[in-house]
Amino acid sequence: MSARGGLWGTGVYFARVRPARQASAPVFRPRSPDQRISGTEARMASAALACATSISLTRAITRYSVAASLLFFATPVTPPNPRYFRPFLNFIMSLPAGFEKIEVKNPVVELDGDEMTRIIWQKIREELILPYISLDIKYYDLGLEYRDQTNDQVTVDAANAIIEHSVGIKCATITPDEARVKEFNLKEMWKSPNGTIRNILGGTVFREPIVLERIPRPIPGWVKPICIGRHAFGDQYRSTDYVVPGPGKLQLVYTPADRGQKTTLDVYDFKGPGVAMSMYNTDESITGFAHASFKMALSKKMPLFLSTKNTIMKKYDGRFKDIFQEIYESTYKSQFEAAGIYYEHRLIDDMVAQAIKSSGGFVWATKNYDGDVQSDILAQGFGSLGMMTSELLTPDGKIIESEAAHGTVTRHYREWQKGNETSTNPVASIFAWTRGLLHRAKLDGNNKLRDFCLDLEKACIEVIDEDGIMTKDLALAIHGKDMKREHWVVTDVYMDTVNAKLKEKLAKRGQV
Numbered sequence: 001m002s003a004r005g006g007l008w009g010t011g012v013y014f015a016r017v018r019p020a021r022q023a024s025a026p027v028f029r030p031r032s033p034d035q036r037i038s039g040t041e042a043r044m045a046s047a048a049l050a051c052a053t054s055i056s057l058t059r060a061i062t063r064y065s066v067a068a069s070l071l072f073f074a075t076p077v078t079p080p081n082p083r084y085f086r087p088f089l090n091f092i093m094s095l096p097a098g099f100e101k102i103e104v105k106n107p108v109v110e111l112d113g114d115e116m117t118r119i120i121w122q123k124i125r126e127e128l129i130l131p132y133i134s135l136d137i138k139y140y141d142l143g144l145e146y147r148d149q150t151n152d153q154v155t156v157d158a159a160n161a162i163i164e165h166s167v168g169i170k171c172a173t174i175t176p177d178e179a180r181v182k183e184f185n186l187k188e189m190w191k192s193p194n195g196t197i198r199n200i201l202g203g204t205v206f207r208e209p210i211v212l213e214r215i216p217r218p219i220p221g222w223v224k225p226i227c228i229g230r231h232a233f234g235d236q237y238r239s240t241d242y243v244v245p246g247p248g249k250l251q252l253v254y255t256p257a258d259r260g261q262k263t264t265l266d267v268y269d270f271k272g273p274g275v276a277m278s279m280y281n282t283d284e285s286i287t288g289f290a291h292a293s294f295k296m297a298l299s300k301k302m303p304l305f306l307s308t309k310n311t312i313m314k315k316y317d318g319r320f321k322d323i324f325q326e327i328y329e330s331t332y333k334s335q336f337e338a339a340g341i342y343y344e345h346r347l348i349d350d351m352v353a354q355a356i357k358s359s360g361g362f363v364w365a366t367k368n369y370d371g372d373v374q375s376d377i378l379a380q381g382f383g384s385l386g387m388m389t390s391e392l393l394t395p396d397g398k399i400i401e402s403e404a405a406h407g408t409v410t411r412h413y414r415e416w417q418k419g420n421e422t423s424t425n426p427v428a429s430i431f432a433w434t435r436g437l438l439h440r441a442k443l444d445g446n447n448k449l450r451d452f453c454l455d456l457e458k459a460c461i462e463v464i465d466e467d468g469i470m471t472k473d474l475a476l477a478i479h480g481k482d483m484k485r486e487h488w489v490v491t492d493v494y495m496d497t498v499n500a501k502l503k504e505k506l507a508k509r510g511q512v
Contacts, residue, residue: 102448107136108440109161111193113171114143115408116416120426120491121171127499129433132452132506138165142193144174148186155193159200166443168197168392168401169436171429172408197401198232202285203394204292204365205230207375207405209382210389210427214465215477219381224361226378229296230371231281231289232392237368239279244270252278281316286323288395293324293365294332294343295397303341306365307351320367321345356381379405384473386425391435398443402435404428423472424491427460430498451509459501469497 113121129135140158147154162168174180175192198205208227244250250267267276297304306324308317328336328343336342346354348370355364355374366374379388388405405428412422434453441450464470475488489497 101134102132102446102452104133104135104437104440104446104449105444106167106440107138107165108167108169108436109138109140109158109165111140111142111158111168111170111173111197111403113173113408115172115174115410116413116422116424117172117404117406117408117429118143119413119416120424120429120495123492123495124426124430124433127495128430128456128502129437132502133437133449142171142173144176144180144184144186144190147190147193148184151187152190152193152196155196156200159197162197162201162399162401166399167436167440168399169433170194170197170401170403171432172404172406174408192237194403195237198392199234199238201392201394201399201401202233202288203392203399204289204296205232205371205375205390205392206292206296207371207378207388207390209379210387210431210461212383212387212461212465212474214468214470215383215387215474217381217383219356221358222360222381224359225382226355226358226360226362226364227296227300227302228364228366228371228375228378229289229293230366230375231286231368232371233285233289233368234281235279235368236277239277241275241277244274244276246273247271250276281319283319283323286320287327289365290324290327291331291395292393292397293363294328294336296393297341297343297363298332298335298339300363301339301341302362304336304343304363304365305351306343306345307348307370308345308367309348311347317367324365375405383477384425386428386471386473388428389431389435390428400436400439402432402439404432421490423488423494425471425473426491426495430460431457452506455505455509456498456502459498459505463494463497463501467497467501469494 110125112118138161140154140161142155142158158168173193175194176184176186176189178189180186181189206227206229208225211225248270250270252265252267254263256262293304293306306320308320310317310321324343324345332343348366351364352374355378364374375388375390376385379385382388385406390403390405392401392403393399409424412424416422434457437449438453440446441453464474469489470487471491471494472483472488476483479487
């Protein structure tokens with residue numbers, strides 16, 4: 001053994017164990033204080049720790065030898081900053097002797113995705129989830145190529161698996177347009193996988209911002225969260241559209257199942273080419289949407305607003321308004337009054353204006369398209385599109401599908417393909433995993449899994465708010481045009497730091 005001291009000013013001294021090596025072996029250079037650990041090194045450290053644990057070394061030897069070995073890797077170094085390594089080092093110095101994975105009794109359904117989010121998704125699964133959890137994953141590849149290969153049957157199969165197992169965890173996916181059809185040489189322009197899954201599951205998509213103290217809000221008046229519920233069934237997302245080739249009459253025909261008299265409505269007399277669309281919804285789905293929305297408002301103890309355009313679509317949107325009011329009066333009014341909250345219907349344009357002027361603190365029930373648009377506005381208003389949870393919840397509360405609320409981040413993926421550094425915010429994708437697993441924990445009564453998920457979510461937030469380590473989108477929100485390269489890190493560095501923070505938290509619980 002040879003002594004080496006002073007871990008970057010921490011006052012901690014330790015012994016470094018030098019294994020015997022051949023004369024031809026390379027000489028390892030110690031790391032200097034301005035050199036940070038890489039993701040590869042972190043994985044090497046984890047492997048070293050696993051080996052040390054497996055041969056039952058004592059706690060002290062495990063701690064100090066692993067910590068020492070981290071300073072003597074011979075991989076290329078990248079300056080600066082020691083702050084990226086310190087959280088991981090602190091964890092190493094507090095390690096118990098071993099680690100036992102959290103057992104999860106029932107499966108979850110994983111739905112893989114596309115482009116940059118697919119790359120990030122794999123790192124989340126392999127480095128933030130599976131090292132800590134013994135989990136049966138029912139995997140479905142919803143990457144666009146495989147959807148095309150299976151004629152989109154994989155999407156239907158995935159949705160049915162979610163119904164069977166109650167928990168779906170989904171990566172962001174491509175919804176193809178004309179350009180994507182050409183790019184991927186698709187058989188046809190497949191429908192949105194999100195839309196297909198939502199139509200099979202039913203339920204309501206609830207999105208809520210992940211609020212950070214460090215990130216300034218473009219709408220500073222929003223001091224309380226706004227939870228937006230999107231009716232995830234029908235409307236434009238399950239519509240039938242048609243390119244009208246020339247002059248002619250468009251009609252809407254309803255044929256009763258009991259072979260009663262048909263109803264035919266004249267829609268429009270085309271004088272030339274154009275487009276047309278027919279969409280629908282059902283009383284059953286709207287009723288489920290209402291129940292889910294009222295229950296969410298009660299659980300959060302916040303008022304509920306429903307927004308429609310019933311002044312224009314008197315029968316279509318009017319049906320939403322009437323069903324909500326009937327259910328409120330018959331089922332929830334007394335509960336709302338007891339909780340000190342209320343329900344109100346507003347026109348969508350008025351509601352948007354009121355939301356901007358408000359301080360937040362309410363649940364907003366929206367139709368399918370309105371929720372798709374307004375949820376992104378809410379996310380940006382609170383600071384970032386990458387900081388938004390998204391959960392599809394069925395009316396009975398038994399089934400959940402969690403996903404990242406943003407897209408596949410194509411622009412970053414193009415840079416990644418070129419070998420350039422990318423700084424993509426992974427927080428929403430991480431929360432997709434934690435929110436799905438939290439529901440699994442709730443259904444199974446698994447407190448260890450619940451605590452793990454909460455620790456991982458806190459680690460994501462604390463790394464940004466307390467340590468100031470963040471991706472480029474958040475740094476831009478803080479510094480604007482004065483942002484410099486030192487203000488942000490690449491995705492891998494952020495996620496490695498989150499992993500280190502998570503290990504600290506698990507160590508305090510005695511779980512590692």
